[in-house]
Amino acid sequence: MKITSAEFVISAVRPDQYPIDALPEIALAGRSNVGKSSLINRMINRKNLARTSSQPGKTQQLNYYRINEQVYFIDFPGYGYAKVSKTEREAWGKMIERYLRDRDELKLVLLIIDIRHAPSKDDCLMYEWLKHFEIPTCIVVTKSDKIPKSQWDKQIKLVKTTLQADPRDTIIRYSSETGEGRDQLWGHIMQTIGERGSKTDDSHSNAEDAGTIAE
Structure with missing residues (x-):
């Protein structure tokens, strides 16, 4: 994917602040500090x-990034950070739920999981919610550079088992440090927004070498 333009557009908290140009939107969800902003920066x-921070819980809005004038990435507030107040967590939850439930432009959610750990309870709840409302989902297992290659299969299996992942959902192994999985993720995104999520046999060829895990 050749990036010709990328810009931050707005931090939104209400529907009346969302862009109105009707471009397809790709949302990134995951726990605090899982690396959503780093993933965006590597993708573009x-x-x-994308604003990265060593302080968990810093993102408190839906941050919109317009890429190539053809798609938005939306960086969600991270969940699961204990030092965020209950009131703030509830406000974020309502904001995200309203967006996911009502936003017609949403075409895909990238659920970002750290390969070094089993998905958290919050990860599982988010995945269950996405599946319940039939929102297209891609599981991105990131930070693959942080563990030996010999452990990849074991950790991917742990992610699948813990999430009780739908075998129809694509799982992509990714590293913001090395760029592993970038091309595969862009391919999946463009396929989703261009072909309404249809999949071809070629999309999963050489999956292990490419960083895409498929059933």
Whole structure:
């Protein structure tokens, strides 16, 4: 995917603040500090466009990034950070739920999971919610550079088992450090927004070498 333009557009908290140009939207969900902003920066080949922070819970809005004038990435607030107040967590939850339930432009949610750990209770709840409402989902297992290659299959299996993952959902192994999985993830995104999520046999060829895990 050649990136010709990428820009931060708005931090939204209400539907009346969402962009109105009807471009397809790809949302990124995951626990605090899982690396959503780093993933965005690697996907668009920019170092600091998406706001990264060592302080969990910093993202408190839906951050919109417009890519190539053809798609938005939306960085969600991270969940599961204990130091965020109950009131803030409830407000974030309502904001995200309203967006996911009502936003027609939403075409795909990337559920970001750290390969080093089993999915958390919050990860499982998010996945269950997405499946219940039949929202297209891609599981992105990130930080693959942090563990030996010999452990990849074991950890991917742990993710699948813990989430009770739907075998129809694509799982992509990813690293924001090395760029592993970037091309496969862009391919899946463009296929989803261009072909309404249909899959071809070629999309899963050489899956193990490419970083895409499929049943």
